[in-house]
Amino acid sequence: MRNVWTILVKELYTYFVSPVAYFVLFVFVGIIGFLFSSSLIIGGINRMETTEVLNVLFLNMSVTLLFFAPAMTMKLFAEERRTGTIELLMTSPVRDVEVVMGKYLASLTLLLMMLALTLPFPIITSFYGKVDVGPVISGYVGLILLGASFLSIGILVSSMCRNQIVAALTSFGILLLLWLIGFIARGRGTIGEVLRYLSLVEHFEDFARGIIGLKHVIYYLSVTAVFLFATVRSVESAKWR
Amino acid sequence: MxxxxxxxxxxxxxxxxxxxxxxxxxxxxxxxxxxxxxxxxxxxxxxxxxxxxxxxxxxxxxxxxxxxxxxxxxxxxxxxxxxxxxxxxxxxxxxxxxxxxxxxxxxxxxxxxxxxxxxxxxxxxxxxxxxxxxxxxxxxxxxxxxxxxxxxxxxxxxxxxxxxxxxxxxxxxxxxxxxxxxxxxxxxxxxxxxxxxxxxxxxxxxxxxxxxxxxxxxxxxxxxxxxxxxxxVGDRRTLSLLVRAPEEALKTALQGMPEVLDVRVEDIHDGVVRLSVDHTPDSDIREKISSLIVGNGWGLLELSPMEITLEEVFLKLVSREIEGVRG
Missing domain, CATH: 3.40.50.300 (P-loop containing nucleotide triphosphate hydrolases)
Structure with a gap:
C-alpha cells in the first residue's frame, strides 16, 4: 500500500511539473464553460428547465472527457519505457500491480480535480432556478465512473507503447470508436442492442438524467477492472519479450 | 553472495x-x-x-x-x-x-x-x-x-x-x-x-x-x-632490455646468472640488441643485470619490467573463443 502511495504522489508531481496537468485542467474547464454559456445563450435560460441545462452540461462533459482522458494517461508507461526508467521501477522491490495502481490512481486524482473545477457550473445554474441536488450528484458519479473506465483503457494502451503520442492517439481512437458504435447501433434490433451495450457513453445517459442505475455502475466498474487487470498483465509480459 | x-x-x-x-x-x-x-x-x-x-x-x-x-x-x-x-x-x-x-x-x-x-x-x-x-x-x-x-x-x-x-x-x-x-x-x-x-x-x-x-x-x-x-602466472617475471653489446657475449653472460630462466633476442639493430629475460619471481635482478652490463663495458640503454597485462589475456581468450566457434 505504501508503494502505491509513493508512486501516486510521484506521478502527480510529474503531472504538475509538466504542462500536462495545467493543460488538461484549464482547457477542459474552458471548453465546458464555453459550451455551458452557449447552451444558456442559445437555449435561453428563461425558457429552459434547469434539469435540462444540467443534462446538457453532463452530456457535454462526458464527450469532452473522451478527448482529454488519453492526454492524461499517455505518459504513464510509454514515457518510462522510452527513457528506460521502467528498468528502475521493475528492479525495485515493488509488485507490478502496485505500479499500475499507483499510476492509475494518480490519473484518477487528476480527473477528480478536473471535475471539481466544473462545480461552479451547477452552482451558477441554481441562480436561475431551483436545482435538485440528486441529479447533480448522479451526474458527477456517472462522470467519475465513465472517466475511470476511459483512464483504464488509456493506461493499458500506454503500457503497450513506447511513444506517448502514439499512446494518446491509439487510446483516443479506441474511445472514439466505442462512442460511435452507440450511434450506429440505434434502432438496429438485437445486434444494435449488443453494440449499444458495449458503447461506453450510452451507459452514461441515465446518470445525466439523474438516475444511478446499478447495472450501469457495475458495467463501468467491470470495464475498469478488466482493463486494469490487462494492464498488469501487459506490464508483466513486457519482461518476457 | x-x-x-x-x-x-x-x-x-x-x-x-x-x-x-x-x-x-x-x-x-x-x-x-x-x-x-x-x-x-x-x-x-x-x-x-x-x-x-x-x-x-x-x-x-x-x-x-x-x-x-x-x-x-x-x-x-x-x-x-x-x-x-x-x-x-x-x-x-x-x-x-x-x-x-x-x-x-x-x-x-x-x-x-x-x-x-x-x-x-x-x-x-x-x-x-x-x-x-x-x-x-x-x-x-x-x-x-x-x-x-x-x-x-x-x-x-x-x-x-x-x-x-x-x-x-x-x-x-x-x-x-x-x-x-x-x-x-x-x-x-x-x-x-x-x-x-x-x-x-x-x-x-x-x-x-x-x-x-x-x-x-x-x-x-x-x-x-x-x-x-x-x-x-606468477612463476616467472620478464624484463625487457636494450643493450649496445655483442649479441653472443651478452647472451652467455646473462644466462650465467642463477636467477635467469630464459633469454630471448627479439631484435638487433646497429649493434643494439633488444632482448627479453625471464627470471624467477622472488628476486629483483635489475641492479645485478645493470652492473653486469656496465662492468663488461657495454651500454645499457633500456631496462624495464614486462608484466602480463589484462589486455593480452583478454585478447587471447576472446580470439581463441572465436576460433573455437569457427572450428
Missing amino acids: IDVQNLTKYYGSFRGIENVSFRVEAGEVVGFLGPNGAGKTTTMRILTCFMPATSGKATVAGYDVFKESLEVRKHIGYLPETVPLYLEMTVESYLKYMAKLRGVPKKRVKERVETVMEACGLTHVRKRVIGHLSKGYRQRVGIAQALVHDPEVLILDEPTIGLDPKQVVEIRQLIKELGKEHTVILSTHILPEASMICRRVIIINEGRIAGNVWLEGGRVTSIQTGEGAAVQ
Whole structure:
C-alpha cells in the first residue's frame, strides 16, 4: 500500500511539473464553460428547465472527457519505457500491480480535480432556478465512473507503447470508436442492442438524467477492472519479450 | 553472495547468453569484461530480475531471482546502462522517491538520502532539476540511486561510459570505495578500468564465459579458462632490455646468472640488441643485470619490467573463443 502511495504522489508531481496537468485542467474547464454559456445563450435560460441545462452540461462533459482522458494517461508507461526508467521501477522491490495502481490512481486524482473545477457550473445554474441536488450528484458519479473506465483503457494502451503520442492517439481512437458504435447501433434490433451495450457513453445517459442505475455502475466498474487487470498483465509480459 | 548456474537466455532464436555459470563471494569486486554484445547487460538484467532467463538458476544473497524476485530486488542496487532518471525531478526528490520505492523505512529516508548525496558529491546540486545537470552529475545521481537503500550487492552496467577523463577517475575512485563494504559487479569494455578497479575479471564473449582473471594492483596473478583450474602466472617475471653489446657475449653472460630462466633476442639493430629475460619471481635482478652490463663495458640503454597485462589475456581468450566457434 505504501508503494502505491509513493508512486501516486510521484506521478502527480510529474503531472504538475509538466504542462500536462495545467493543460488538461484549464482547457477542459474552458471548453465546458464555453459550451455551458452557449447552451444558456442559445437555449435561453428563461425558457429552459434547469434539469435540462444540467443534462446538457453532463452530456457535454462526458464527450469532452473522451478527448482529454488519453492526454492524461499517455505518459504513464510509454514515457518510462522510452527513457528506460521502467528498468528502475521493475528492479525495485515493488509488485507490478502496485505500479499500475499507483499510476492509475494518480490519473484518477487528476480527473477528480478536473471535475471539481466544473462545480461552479451547477452552482451558477441554481441562480436561475431551483436545482435538485440528486441529479447533480448522479451526474458527477456517472462522470467519475465513465472517466475511470476511459483512464483504464488509456493506461493499458500506454503500457503497450513506447511513444506517448502514439499512446494518446491509439487510446483516443479506441474511445472514439466505442462512442460511435452507440450511434450506429440505434434502432438496429438485437445486434444494435449488443453494440449499444458495449458503447461506453450510452451507459452514461441515465446518470445525466439523474438516475444511478446499478447495472450501469457495475458495467463501468467491470470495464475498469478488466482493463486494469490487462494492464498488469501487459506490464508483466513486457519482461518476457 | 551471487551464484549463477547454467544461465541461458534466448531472445526468440537469437542467443543472448548460453550456459553462464559463476560465483561471486561477499565483498568481492568483480568486473564483467567483454566486447559489445557479449551478454554483459543480459546477465545483469537477469540478476536484477528485470527479465527472466530461458533456463538455468541464479541466486542473489540466498534468494532465487525467479521465485523470490521481490526479496532479491531488496538486496540489489542497480545502475542500468542508460541511466534511468526522471529528468523533471530535482536530485533530492528523485533520491527520496527511489529510497521509498526501495523500501527504506520512512524515518530513515532523509538520512539515507543525505548520506548518498554526500558520498556521490551531490550535496551542492540537490535542488537542481536532473534534466539541467551535466552527464557526469547524472551518472552520479544514477549511482546514488543504486546505493540509497544500502544494498548488499551493487550491479553497475558501464558506470563510466560517456564521462570525461576527470569524471571517469572520480567515479572509479567512488566504486573502489564502495567495494570495501559492498559486493560489486560492474560491466565494462574498457580494459584499464577493469584492471584498476577489480580483483577479479570475468571475461564474457559471444554469450559464454571465456575465462576468469585474478588481478593484484593491476597485475595479472592467475588465469582460469574454460572448465580448467586456475593457473598461477606468477612463476616467472620478464624484463625487457636494450643493450649496445655483442649479441653472443651478452647472451652467455646473462644466462650465467642463477636467477635467469630464459633469454630471448627479439631484435638487433646497429649493434643494439633488444632482448627479453625471464627470471624467477622472488628476486629483483635489475641492479645485478645493470652492473653486469656496465662492468663488461657495454651500454645499457633500456631496462624495464614486462608484466602480463589484462589486455593480452583478454585478447587471447576472446580470439581463441572465436576460433573455437569457427572450428
